[in-house]
Amino acid sequence: QPWVGFEFETGYASNDAMRKCLGYCWDSFDNVTFDGEGEGQHYSEVTFAPANLSSFVDQSAPAAQYMKFLSDNREMTYNSGESAIGTHVNISLPVMRDHTQQTAQMLYNITPTLNRSLGTLSNDNNLEFFGRERLYAGFFLNSDNHNNSWFEGKLFRTTYNYAQYQKYIRVSRGLVKAI
16 A cells, blocks of 8 residues: 655644653554654654555554644644745655665656646635645655665645644645645
8 A cells, every 4th residue: 555654844833732742643653753843832753654555445454543632622722924934744655665666766767757747727716735835845755775665755734633634635635646
């Protein structure tokens, strides 16, 4: 199956709210990391390991569950309205795992095509699909030293609204199909 992972640059209403939210995440999910990116005075980027795309559709993926938790506890979150705060999607197809040099070249050719396609969207489309009028970045092809690659899309505005996050899932599914 395709794998999808999310990195959420998050903000929290207070230090105590951040401690509770990140504590819930730490206690509830495996293979999650935290770093110093986000919004407001109390922030963290929360990065989830990739999961099967189907687990986002059935809402069992840890990243989806954390977004549901934040949506249900929105009083603990902080949204500055700043458009540069983002949620990044990481996409890996089976062909991208332990691949050949020929496959790597094909993947490098897909990246600019994805970015040119994004560039054709209007600000209204961007707001609908990505939660912001102007995209922060675009797609990058990443790889490790084991011939595994994945596309990272720095696309979405971080949201604390689960219905909006579900739109991001639908867009991510469409991107998987396009790739």
